[in-house]
Amino acid sequence: MKDYDKLILDLAPRKFGKLGQIWVAFLCLIILLAMYAYYQQIDKGLIITGMRDYALWGIYISNFVFFVAISLVGSLVTAILRLSGTHWSTPLTRISEVIAVAAIMMAGLTIILDMGRPERIYNILLHGRLQSPIIWDVLVITTYLVISLLLLYYPLLPDFAILKKHFKEKPFLSKIYDKLSLNWKGSEAQVKIYNNAIRTLSVMIIPIAFTIHTVTAWLFATTYRPGWDSSNFGPYFIAGAFVAGAGAVVVLMYVLRKVYHLEEYITDFHFDKMGKLLVLLCLVYLYFNVNEYLVPAYKTTVEEAAHLEGMFTGDFAPLFWSVIIFGLILPIIVLIFPKGRKPLPLFIIGLIVVVGAWWKRYLIVSPTLLHPFLPVQGVPEEWHFYHPTLLEWMITFGTLAAALLIMTILFRYLPIIPIHETAEEKGFLETHKTEEL
Amino acid sequence: MKHLANYYRKSSFLILAALFSIISISAFGQEDDKKSVNLSVEHQKIIGQYSILKISAKYKIEKAFFPCEKLMLTIYAITETELEDGESETSEKKIGQIQTNEDGKAKFIIPATSINETKNEYVVKIEDSAEFEDEEESVEVLPASLKVSIEEIDSIKHIKAILTSPDGEPLEEQDLKVGLKRLFGNLQIGEDESYSTDEEGVITVPIEDGLTGVDGKLIFQVILEESDEYGTIIANFEAGFGEPITDKSSFNERTMWSPPTLTPIYLWIFPNILLIGVWSILFVLVINLFKIYKSKN
Numbered sequence: 001m002k003d004y005d006k007l008i009l010d011l012a013p014r015k016f017g018k019l020g021q022i023w024v025a026f027l028c029l030i031i032l033l034a035m036y037a038y039y040q041q042i043d044k045g046l047i048i049t050g051m052r053d054y055a056l057w058g059i060y061i062s063n064f065v066f067f068v069a070i071s072l073v074g075s076l077v078t079a080i081l082r083l084s085g086t087h088w089s090t091p092l093t094r095i096s097e098v099i100a101v102a103a104i105m106m107a108g109l110t111i112i113l114d115m116g117r118p119e120r121i122y123n124i125l126l127h128g129r130l131q132s133p134i135i136w137d138v139l140v141i142t143t144y145l146v147i148s149l150l151l152l153y154y155p156l157l158p159d160f161a162i163l164k165k166h167f168k169e170k171p172f173l174s175k176i177y178d179k180l181s182l183n184w185k186g187s188e189a190q191v192k193i194y195n196n197a198i199r200t201l202s203v204m205i206i207p208i209a210f211t212i213h214t215v216t217a218w219l220f221a222t223t224y225r226p227g228w229d230s231s232n233f234g235p236y237f238i239a240g241a242f243v244a245g246a247g248a249v250v251v252l253m254y255v256l257r258k259v260y261h262l263e264e265y266i267t268d269f270h271f272d273k274m275g276k277l278l279v280l281l282c283l284v285y286l287y288f289n290v291n292e293y294l295v296p297a298y299k300t301t302v303e304e305a306a307h308l309e310g311m312f313t314g315d316f317a318p319l320f321w322s323v324i325i326f327g328l329i330l331p332i333i334v335l336i337f338p339k340g341r342k343p344l345p346l347f348i349i350g351l352i353v354v355v356g357a358w359w360k361r362y363l364i365v366s367p368t369l370l371h372p373f374l375p376v377q378g379v380p381e382e383w384h385f386y387h388p389t390l391l392e393w394m395i396t397f398g399t400l401a402a403a404l405l406i407m408t409i410l411f412r413y414l415p416i417i418p419i420h421e422t423a424e425e426k427g428f429l430e431t432h433k434t435e436e437l
Numbered sequence: 438m439k440h441l442a443n444y445y446r447k448s449s450f451l452i453l454a455a456l457f458s459i460i461s462i463s464a465f466g467q468e469d470d471k472k473s474v475n476l477s478v479e480h481q482k483i484i485g486q487y488s489i490l491k492i493s494a495k496y497k498i499e500k501a502f503f504p505c506e507k508l509m510l511t512i513y514a515i516t517e518t519e520l521e522d523g524e525s526e527t528s529e530k531k532i533g534q535i536q537t538n539e540d541g542k543a544k545f546i547i548p549a550t551s552i553n554e555t556k557n558e559y560v561v562k563i564e565d566s567a568e569f570e571d572e573e574e575s576v577e578v579l580p581a582s583l584k585v586s587i588e589e590i591d592s593i594k595h596i597k598a599i600l601t602s603p604d605g606e607p608l609e610e611q612d613l614k615v616g617l618k619r620l621f622g623n624l625q626i627g628e629d630e631s632y633s634t635d636e637e638g639v640i641t642v643p644i645e646d647g648l649t650g651v652d653g654k655l656i657f658q659v660i661l662e663e664s665d666e667y668g669t670i671i672a673n674f675e676a677g678f679g680e681p682i683t684d685k686s687s688f689n690e691r692t693m694w695s696p697p698t699l700t701p702i703y704l705w706i707f708p709n710i711l712l713i714g715v716w717s718i719l720f721v722l723v724i725n726l727f728k729i730y731k732s733k734n
Contacts, residue, residue: 130700130708131693139712146719154722157729182730189732193725200718208715 004428011419012166013412014260020408027405034398037391038113046116048391053376055369055386059396060114062362066244067107067403068141068216069237069357073245074100074148075209079202088273090425091265091417095252097152098414099245102406104145104212106399111137113395133218140212147208151201154194157184158420213237220364226296226307227368236288240360243281243328247353250274252407254347256416265417268343275341278353282332289324307371315385316367319359327356471566472496474505476574478561480668484583488552490545490576492561494537496569504541505569509534514551515558515575529560554580554603578668581608585659585674593643596626598659598672600638607638611661615642618656618673624648626657650679 016024041048051058077096081089112118128135160181167174184190217237220228230236253274257266293311296304311320331349334340340349366386376383388396423429479491490512494505513529520526532551535543547559557580562573584599596615600608612631616623627642634640640659648655654677661670687694691701 127697129695129697130704131695136708139708143712143715143719150719150722153726182726183732184729185732187732190729193729193732197722197725200722204715204718 003426004423007423007426007428008162008166008419010262010264011415011417011422012163013415016412020259020412024405024408027401027408030401031398031405034395034401037394037398040391041113041395042118048389050386050388050392052383052386053379054372054383055366057114057365057369058386059362059388059392060110062358062365063396063399064107064110064114065216065237065361065364066358067103067110067399068213069241069244069361070248070354071100071103071107071144071148071245072209072213072238072241073249074151075205076242076245077249078151079205079209082202083206087425088270090421091262091270092249092253092274093155093421094152094414094416094418095256096245096249097148097155098407098410099248099252100148101145101152102403102410104141104148105406106403108141108145109402110399113399133215133222136215137212137219140208140215144205144208144212147201147205150197151205154197154201155418155421156414157181157190157194158186159415159418160184161186162419163415210238213241220368225368225373226301226303226371227364230292232288232291236285236292239281239285239288240357243278243285243353244357246274246278246281247350247357250278250346250350251354254343254350256411257343260416262417265422271343271346272338272341275335275346275349278346278349279332279335282328282335282353286328286332289328303371303373307367310367310371311363316363320363323356323360323363326352327360471570472498472505472568474508474563474569474572475502476561476563476572478559478574478576479663480557480559480576480578482578482580482668482670484670484672487549488547488557490547490559490561492535492537492543492545494541494543494563494569504539505537506539506541508537508541508563508566508569510537510543510545511562511564512545513560513562514547515560516553517556532559552580556580576668579666581661581667581670583613583659583661583670583672585657585672587644587657587674587676587678588641590641590643594678595641595643596657596659596674597639597641598634600634600661600670607634607636608667609634609636609638611638611664611667613640614660614662615640616658616660617648618658623658631662648679649682651682653677653679653681655679 037048049058049060073096077089078093082093112121115121124135124138128138130136158181160177161184164174164177164181167177214234214237217233221230221233223229250271253266253270257263293308297308297312300308310316331353334345334349339345370384370386420429473496475495475497477493480488481491482488492510494508494510495502496505497503511534512532514532515527515529517525517527530551532548533545535545537543545561547557551557551559556577558575558577560573560575563569563571565571580603582599582601582603584601586597588595588597598613598615600611600613602608611634613634614623614631615626617626618624626644632640632642644657650656654675657674657676659672659674661667663669689699691699693701693704695701
């Protein structure tokens with residue numbers, strides 16, 4: 001029982017320290033700056049951005065695709081690994097689910113930020129056409145958000161019941177945990193419903209996660225443009241999403257372990273496993289990248305050639321090769337070696353992977369728009385290029401900060417590592433066995 | 438006193454000289470401001486309909502031409518009357534006015550009363566324009582007749598055009614263009630861009646099969662273009678042997694590009710089955726949360 005108490009003490013949410021408070025204040029400041037920039041955008045319109053007739057999608061849409069990509073990690077860690085009989089990922093399930101919820105919420109918000117007249121969003125419901133991939137995206141994002149919320153909430157029920165007791169001396173907090181625990185007592189009937197729900201959600205989230213990112217890929221692939229006109233785009237996006245998501249999990253694993261002293265629960269073993277998983281995902285994604293660039297390069301139609309030239313040797317070349325080398329090839333080389341899968345090197349690689357993943361989305365969106373099949377007539381020369389404005393960057397950083405703030409707040413009040421599940425795994429509990437996540 | 442009178446006389450002379458100079462400078466200045474216009478006039482006769490004057494007015498600044506917009510032009514018909522002594526006298530009769538559009542162009546329909554059967558001459562004048570110098574341009578054309586018919590030679594349809602003078606004399610070695618009227622211009626009929634009339638004033642051009650038209654209607658057009666003697670003469674001929682164009686519009690069909698009310702049925706069925714299926718399960722899962730909450734054991 002002593003071990004069980006220690007486990008709860010170790011894993012129960014803790015107040016922010018000085019560093020935590022500074023971190024939250026910093027995020028709030030960025031969000032406030034973004035709100036000011038967005039006010040400017042509402043007031044003056046999208047003219048405040050660098051988007052024009054050529055680059056009609058910019059860093060907002062790159063950011064949206066990045067968020068959708070990151071959100072897929074929820075399905076990877078909690079569902080795919082679980083259904084394949086992997087148990088080492090248990091301490092990572094909550095981290096990945098929190099990432100998924102925060103990312104998908106911000107993905108939805110980012111789309112609204114990209115709208116010139118956001119107050120007309122209700123027209124999507126009134127006049128939306130089921131023929132349009134944009135409507136599919138709206139439907140599937142909403143569905144994925146609800147599934148992700150349920151998949152986060154269900155496994156928390158036993159933990160809330162534990163926290164209710166743990167925070168007895170803090171009546172207000174205890175009362176909230178009590179409400180959230182929905183009278184969880186671990187009874188046979190409750191466990192039965194709980195297990196069924198977890199199993200159902202784990203199965204459901206996989207096709208929905210694949211759908212959400214496939215539909216996002218179709219937003220591009222159904223548009224006849226160089227660089228997007230590919231039947232490979234769905235799997236290519238999903239492969240990239242898993243890389244980005246796994247990178248994000250690795251980064252958060254390291255930070256949370258360090259900040260909340262979770263070395264006993266998130267061990268080198270977990271980093272090693274995540275490192276191996278990341279290598280595999282990077283290799284798959286590299287394979288898709290070779291397909292995406294090599295086949296059009298071999299055919300070299302006039303339009304594709306202009307697009308690829310911009311990437312390989314033109315304006316986008318430094319960014320393109322940085323993303324490929326640092327965001328894909330370097331992680332594969334480093335993580336092949338056991339020393340590369342130690343926490344600190346893996347954290348650095350994870351960080352590079354996430355940053356690379358963001359820029360990769362930028363490279364998917366912008367260069368293609370600047371090389372249409374037919375030139376846009378009668379536009380000034382400067383509209384042939386896309387340079388995001390400061391206000392545009394402020395809004396984009398605001399959404400990233402908001403996602404981090406959601407994660408920070410959730411990690412402040414939720415156990416980062418599932419307490420009940422860990423206790424069951426360690427044999428501390430003799431109750432009805434709940435479904436492992 | 439004499440000194441004072443001298444002073445007034447000198448002053449008056451100086452004031453008058455200054456006034457004269459200012460008026461002269463301003464008058465010449467105004468004259469200098471007026472732009473010289475390049476005027477062109479083309480006579481166009483559409484057989485069985487009307488005759489028009491196609492006018493274009495433009496001015497030059499440095500090396501570029503600009504259209505004379507909203508410029509009022511006056512059109513005169515020149516008539517020649519024979520005097521009793523055998524000599525002839527020409528007189529101008531104003532037949533109308535027209536204003537150029539923003540491209541500096543105007544089409545003036547010649548009144549039927551101003552069209553002669555022998556010779557027609559018209560003058561287009563810029564008169565008293567504040568912006569442009571006075572200018573005039575004349576056009577002189579002889580009347581001619583252009584008749585178009587369809588003939589079948591060896592089971593192949595041919596378009597036949599005869600160009601004659603008003604007294605029926607054939608006009609040979611005149612280049613005629615043959616086309617089929619389309620939305621933005623003429624589709625060339627025959628292999629050559631134009632055909633020269635023979636000694637009988639005739640051209641015969643084979644018509645290829647498979648020409649399409651709304652309800653099978655084809656409008657052929659034979660044009661004598663910018664002839665020095667006859668101007669432009671256009672003759673239209675309507676035939677009904679074209680292949681009817683059937684309306685393939687999918688406006689009211691259920692397509693991928695239709696409005697929401699015309700979504701293809703399969704796109705209604707399958708996504709809705711998926712949505713209802715998934716959301717039903719999600720609904721049950723939310724209900725299950727209440728079941729957990731209400732569970733007694």
